[in-house]
């Protein structure tokens with residue numbers, strides 16, 4: 001599975017990824033053999049395929065596109081979808097663990113996998129016709145097709161129900177108009193699952209294929225975050241799409257929201273991976289680096305930071321483990337997922353910021369992964385529902401009062 | 406081809422090493438275990454490659470307790486067809502070799518693979534003992550194995566060069582770096598491994614001829630000593646008496 005090809009060679013760094021396992025509460029004992037094997041396999045894969053090249057791709061704001069195939073081969077696309085539809089047939093905890101290990105490498109790479117599995121394969125699997133499933137899922141699972149998910153619009157982010165992208169019917173086709181913004185994978189995608197309002201005002205999911213006339217996906221430049229993940233727009237100017245490309249089995253906002261639940265669940269696990277990598281680096285660095293005649297780790301202020309980091313990481317690990325157990329029983333509510341997504345992202349960003357300081361000047365360089373994780377996490381905190389939006393979801397859940405508007 | 410691969414479990418390379426029972430036993434508390442890399446990356450993968458090119462079956466075998474099953478499943482996830490665990494706590498190279506030999510005798514294997522050594526005890530003994538018990542030739546430290554019909558061509562790295570041997574018939578081979586390249590199992594392999602057989606058998610009876618009396622860790626390395634640049638006599642004294650290099 002050697003995916004490092006000639007054109008990626010100039011991205012290879014000489015540093016080795018020294019990441020070690022951190023499991024303060026022996027949570028491994030709560031995991032099955034499959035989970036442990038999946039974790040080790042993805043960790044090995046990240047050390048081999050991501051760590052050596054990620055700083056360079058990130059710095060140059062290039063997307064390591066060869067990794068789509070690699071992610072498919074390792075089984076990172078839709079691991080909890082059934083095998084016959086291109087998935088891995090695993091449980092929700094395995095899916096979470098895979099996301100965590102990928103994000104330990106880089107949030108952008110994890111995003112590539114989250115979008116493909118949870119936002120493209122999942123809606124086709126859940127809401128698509130049998131024909132659509134047969135046509136797209138195996139190719140998406142194997143990485144032959146790249147997919148993207150178009151919900152956010154330039155003027156409608158936190159409030160997707162206000163979307164203006166819409167279609168009218170024309171015989172066996174629909175005519176689609178509008179624009180989507182901030183779409184992960186879009187410039188390289190073969191298909192887009194686009195959410196748009198129909199003539200009756202109901203939101204429908206539509207599979208738009210690359211090359212359809214009037215459809216373009218320009219790249220968004222200038223991101224200081226998720227730099228190794230490609231982001232773009234989706235622009236529809238009278239795009240004619242056959243009606244058979246509409247996902248038949250869903251109507252309304254619950255379509256995209258159920259996909260988001262699936263992806264947010266993965267992020268709740270994933271962000272902990274970035275936190276673990278920052279903690280791992282800070283622990284090693286402060287044990288080695290000496291000032292005032294002793295290792296930084298020997299000072300109380302450093303220990304306070306390390307102790308708080310591992311405490312917060314451990315709490316988050318337990319939270320997502322419980323969430324995973326509920327998800328396996330089909331009992332994880334969207335509000336519970338919101339709470340964990342918000343908690344993990346915020347925790348990870350705080351850990352990254354502390355770790356940044358603990359590395360001193362070195363902490364701002366690409367010699368260490370911290371600054372990259374920290375910048376990435378600003379997106380992770382924002383997409384799939386911002387930090388504050390998830391708070392409002394919890395608020396509404398516990399009070400029964402909608403404070404969004 | 407009918408291929409048998411011996412796999413063992415070793416502490417992860419960064420594990421903290423300590424002992425119990427009056428320094429006579431390795432302390433496994435809190436230690437992460439992995440499949441011995443020489444077994445996994447080279448022996449197992451080369452066996453799977455051969456099976457993929459000429460057909461046949463790869464059986465992975467381990468001597469150990471039930472807690473080793475996760476390592477055995479990994480071998481199945483990478484591509485072994487079935488696995489056997491001999492339900493015994495491995496004591497010495499000799500008993501391990503004997504248990505495996507007693508199983509292998511019945512199995513009619515064309516090649517029995519194992520790693521050149523385990524990265525914990527570095528004994529490098531099981532292979533030769535196994536070959537002896539099975540009355541088969543032993544090719545140790547092999548860095549290349551090719552099949553030409555029924556003839557095996559084996560390359561071994563020897564001091565300052567390479568040795569190439571040819572052999573037709575069954576043999577035991579210990580794998581060194583170069584024999585194959587690490588294969589990371591994918592999620593599909595992990596799920597398929599659950600459906601592959603892992604047979605647990607009880608060990609045959611063997612008496613150990615040796616016992617481990619004591620383990621010792623090397624002395625902790627002391628830091629660098631700084632001397633006054635003018636104090637040549639002290640430097641010479643230290644090189645003689647402490648560093649003992651002159």
Ligand SMILES: Cc1cc2nc3c(=O)[nH]c(=O)nc-3n(C[C@H](O)[C@H](O)[C@H](O)COP(=O)(O)OP(=O)(O)OC[C@H]3O[C@@H](n4cnc5c(N)ncnc54)[C@H](O)[C@@H]3O)c2cc1C
Pocket residue numbers: 115148149150151152154155156157158159181182183184185225226231379382383384385386387388389392403404405
């Ligand atoms: C790198 C990247 C990749 C992305 N990938 C995708 C993708 O693949 N597909 C997709 O559809 N979208 C994607 N997004 C979009 C992302 O989901 C949105 O950016 C996010 O939902 C926020 O929307 P917005 O940017 O319009 O911010 P806004 O909604 O304008 O929010 C701005 C601020 O106002 C706050 N706010 C909004 N409403 C309220 C309220 N009622 N009360 C209090 N505060 C409020 C928010 O919390 C936020 O702090 C991506 C974004 C990024 C940055």
